[in-house]
Amino acid sequence: MYQSTIETNKSAIIVGASLCGLMTGLALARTGWNVRILERTGSNPRSGACLQVDSGDFDRSETAKLLRNLASGGIRSVEAWSSVQSRLRAEIETDPRIELYYDRRVETVDQDSDAAWAVTDKKELFRGDILIGADGHRSIVRRHVAPDRPNAIFAGYMIWVAIVDEKDIPEKYRPALNAPVVDMPSGIGDFLLGSIVSGADGSRAPGERRLGWAWYDNTRNKLLRQMGCVKGNLVHHSLNAPDIPEATLIELSRQAMERWPQPWLAATLQSIKTRNITGIPIAEYVPDQLTNGRIVLVGDAAHVLTPLSASGFNNSLQDAATLADCMAKDIGGNGATIKEAISEYEALRLNHVRGAVQSGQAFSRSFGRK
Numbered sequence: 001m002y003q004s005t006i007e008t009n010k011s012a013i014i015v016g017a018s019l020c021g022l023m024t025g026l027a028l029a030r031t032g033w034n035v036r037i038l039e040r041t042g043s044n045p046r047s048g049a050c051l052q053v054d055s056g057d058f059d060r061s062e063t064a065k066l067l068r069n070l071a072s073g074g075i076r077s078v079e080a081w082s083s084v085q086s087r088l089r090a091e092i093e094t095d096p097r098i099e100l101y102y103d104r105r106v107e108t109v110d111q112d113s114d115a116a117w118a119v120t121d122k123k124e125l126f127r128g129d130i131l132i133g134a135d136g137h138r139s140i141v142r143r144h145v146a147p148d149r150p151n152a153i154f155a156g157y158m159i160w161v162a163i164v165d166e167k168d169i170p171e172k173y174r175p176a177l178n179a180p181v182v183d184m185p186s187g188i189g190d191f192l193l194g195s196i197v198s199g200a201d202g203s204r205a206p207g208e209r210r211l212g213w214a215w216y217d218n219t220r221n222k223l224l225r226q227m228g229c230v231k232g233n234l235v236h237h238s239l240n241a242p243d244i245p246e247a248t249l250i251e252l253s254r255q256a257m258e259r260w261p262q263p264w265l266a267a268t269l270q271s272i273k274t275r276n277i278t279g280i281p282i283a284e285y286v287p288d289q290l291t292n293g294r295i296v297l298v299g300d301a302a303h304v305l306t307p308l309s310a311s312g313f314n315n316s317l318q319d320a321a322t323l324a325d326c327m328a329k330d331i332g333g334n335g336a337t338i339k340e341a342i343s344e345y346e347a348l349r350l351n352h353v354r355g356a357v358q359s360g361q362a363f364s365r366s367f368g369r370k
């Protein structure tokens, strides 16, 4: 028997508490919905990449403006992923309409005419009026929404990502105060995207900042398959620091010395030396639908774009805001109206996100390898 949790009126279950799940929860709660968010990992903050929080569309709705301010802290620039996540988490903690459950891996989702629900690995059953998949590029909720085409497909390349404290690289290589915040040096058939972001305490003072870098690499597909990160045409997991073979790190150091100017050479070498580096195989997914009945997809569960487009976060924010604006119209919490609101969300977002993924596919087709 499942242990069932209390049901509430106008209640939403969200699977996944990364950036899109948190933004969707905040946006829905502000329209009067009660939200429970289920996250498979523990509460330790995520680290690794940098994120452009100001890219993409002009924010048309008040909800989108609000979310962008909450996520960016008013800094319209490139940010460490962990900084954005901690701002959103802090906001969630102040909202009595939101409950966030860590260490809950959702195993199945389903629905009937009255409700949708998720069952976790702890055999708890969470029921709500709607269920939202914000569970990323390997979404299990997508299997319910798009059973005929549930998987994002490996795009044929990976990105090595890391963030380095500026104080950990030699002073002579640290960027000037007025250095461009984003830099994109070309390599030898590859390239690097470097970002100068504020320190963990928000400081932008010289010596206190951080250097985030993403090295686009299309020569490691054999390694990704050997390590089980990619199987067939599916991405299974990232190549985490402890698992990167020593020989690969030595080769990366040599290649970095042949390719990158300062401060990126110092930053990459520091990351490699300290094994503060993750390899992320890149996948893509063009959706044919975003909803099925009471179940809805947002963020990378809905659409997976190349990170080069720098618009995955932005599209996630627009998904969250649009869904909340549609659900706000459902004053009475009546089932028929919920379904209309969900259909409206799909009508407003589907063509836009399909176009966003497809425009990035041109890059992946030229850069990606079999």
Ligand SMILES: Cc1cc2nc3c(=O)[nH]c(=O)nc-3n(C[C@H](O)[C@H](O)[C@H](O)COP(=O)(O)OP(=O)(O)OC[C@H]3O[C@@H](n4cnc5c(N)ncnc54)[C@H](O)[C@@H]3O)c2cc1C
Pocket (backbone or CB within 6 Å): 015, 016, 017, 018, 019, 020, 021, 038, 039, 040, 041, 049, 050, 051, 052, 053, 055, 104, 105, 106, 107, 134, 135, 136, 137, 138, 139, 140, 159, 161, 214, 280, 298, 299, 300, 301, 307, 309, 310, 311, 312, 313, 314, 315, 316
């Ligand atoms: C290297 C890299 C760089 C990027 N750079 C940019 C950029 O510069 N600009 C930009 O706009 N976008 C960028 N993106 C994309 C952007 O980060 C995402 O589109 C955005 O953060 C939304 O992600 P998400 O919350 O939908 O999914 P994710 O961040 O993948 O989160 C999914 C969450 O769901 C949880 N989860 C998964 N399965 C389950 C389950 N069964 N049960 C419970 N929980 C589950 C996971 O633990 C995770 O917390 C980048 C992506 C990558 C990989």
